[in-house]
Amino acid sequence: MTTSALMSLGMFAFEAATLPFNEVTRSQEWSFGEAQRVGDRPAMQFLGPAAEKITISGTLLPGLGAYSGIETLRDMADVGEAHPLLDGAGRVFGLYRIDTIDERGGFHLGNGVPRRVDFAIDLTRVD
Numbered sequence: 379m380t381t382s383a384l385m386s387l388g389m390f391a392f393e394a395a396t397l398p399f400n401e402v403t404r405s406q407e408w409s410f411g412e413a414q415r416v417g418d419r420p421a422m423q424f425l426g427p428a429a430e431k432i433t434i435s436g437t438l439l440p441g442l443g444a445y446s447g448i449e450t451l452r453d454m455a456d457v458g459e460a461h462p463l464l465d466g467a468g469r470v471f472g473l474y475r476i477d478t479i480d481e482r483g484g485f486h487l488g489n490g491v492p493r494r495v496d497f498a499i500d501l502t503r504v505d
Contacts, residue, residue: 385434387474387501388461390450392434397447397497399436406430430503432463432474438495448497451479460504474501 383391384399392399409425438445454461455476463471478500483492 382466384466386462386464387451387476388454390447390454390461392447397436397438397451399434401433401435403433403435404431405433430472431477432471432501432503433498434501435496435498438497439493445495448479448481448495451476451499455479463501472503473505474503476500477502 383393385392385402390396407428407430409428411423411425413421413423415421438448458475460473460475463474465471476499478498480498480500482496483494484496485493487493
């Protein structure tokens, strides 16, 4: 039985064996220029698409995903390059850079290794 990726960022596949996620949040903005007018509302001009951000969040538990997946994404972020983002159905979202990786560990073992790690990865689309 083969596993399929939930999503991929470049060559990194988010899947049960690497870094499964619980939620994907997508936020998109559009820009408008504003010119003040005397005695009237401001004149608006559409400038085009602005920031588009995606947050991928989830929880790692023993036997569900590998902590090394977060480290792989940190290594990718260190390079500063954008990577294509695709969902499991093959839909291409565009090129995204990694802006932040947040993680919070809990329920630590005697050696300090967390039994639960909540994570969030913030991506921004670049053209």
